[in-house]
Amino acid sequence: MKNISLSIVIPCYNEEARAEPALSKSIDYLKSNIKEPFEIIFVDDGSVDGTREFLGTVKERYKDILIEVLSYPRNRGKGHAVKTGVLNARGEKIIVTDADFSVDLDETVKFVKFLDGYDVIVGSKKHLLTTTLNHQKGPRRILGKGFTLLTNLMLGLNFTDITCGFKGFRAKAGKDIFERQRLDRWAYDAETLFLAKRLRYKALEVPVKWYHVEGSKVSPLADTFKSLKDLMLILLNYCHGKYNRKT
Numbered sequence: 001m002k003n004i005s006l007s008i009v010i011p012c013y014n015e016e017a018r019a020e021p022a023l024s025k026s027i028d029y030l031k032s033n034i035k036e037p038f039e040i041i042f043v044d045d046g047s048v049d050g051t052r053e054f055l056g057t058v059k060e061r062y063k064d065i066l067i068e069v070l071s072y073p074r075n076r077g078k079g080h081a082v083k084t085g086v087l088n089a090r091g092e093k094i095i096v097t098d099a100d101f102s103v104d105l106d107e108t109v110k111f112v113k114f115l116d117g118y119d120v121i122v123g124s125k126k127h128l129l130t131t132t133l134n135h136q137k138g139p140r141r142i143l144g145k146g147f148t149l150l151t152n153l154m155l156g157l158n159f160t161d162i163t164c165g166f167k168g169f170r171a172k173a174g175k176d177i178f179e180r181q182r183l184d185r186w187a188y189d190a191e192t193l194f195l196a197k198r199l200r201y202k203a204l205e206v207p208v209k210w211y212h213v214e215g216s217k218v219s220p221l222a223d224t225f226k227s228l229k230d231l232m233l234i235l236l237n238y239c240h241g242k243y244n245r246k247t
Helices: 022-033 051-061 078-088 106-114 138-155 171-178 188-198 220-239
Strands: 006-012 038-045 066-072 093-096 120-124 131-134 167-170 203-207 209-211
Touching: 006 078, 022 038, 022 051, 022 106, 038 051, 038 078, 051 066, 066 078, 078 093, 078 171, 078 188, 093 106, 093 171, 106 120, 106 167, 106 203, 120 171, 120 188, 138 188, 138 220, 167 171, 171 188, 188 203, 188 220
Parallel strands: 006 038, 006 093, 038 066, 120 203, 131 209
Antiparallel strands: 093 167, 120 167
């Protein structure tokens, strides 16, 4: 088997109803535009619909490319799903993207090039140069901006978008970060970027082209409150030296 240059990690939770046609279009795009050997890793985060079976049919349909479907019975959270995918990735570079493919996959090629010079690439939907083809509703945008501001303040970061699901990692950096990551739910993004800074990895935030897709599993008020609690937990974990140990 040839060395795998790129791993694409896609966390999934109850995605059966909204996966197509975006998923097939995205795989076809990758086949046409990624020239180096690559793999796609789907992580089924304890779905209770037909997601696992659907992903099995996708793997069967695209036998000409490497597709791995990882699954476990109980929902653990997006952070756990991404961690599972990254730690099982075999590529020299790793791209993480959401299952709704709301970020244009043209960005994949751009991110792969940026990873030649940086350890971590952070996609931003709120950058001044971001192209937004369909906006989120006002309350969700306001809560997202507020969470980003608070995260930057509490964790000493400087990003315009913490929670964008499109990120890239050099394999060594990504595995080092996620082997230390401890949060399973939504604030894992903040924890990931905090660890990247503390481990002195070179990070770059870049604008992305994206289209808002309905059907998010996020509950804006409830999950924002939980994420605020998790920000405090990140600081406590750091103060108690928990990030010095790999899980």
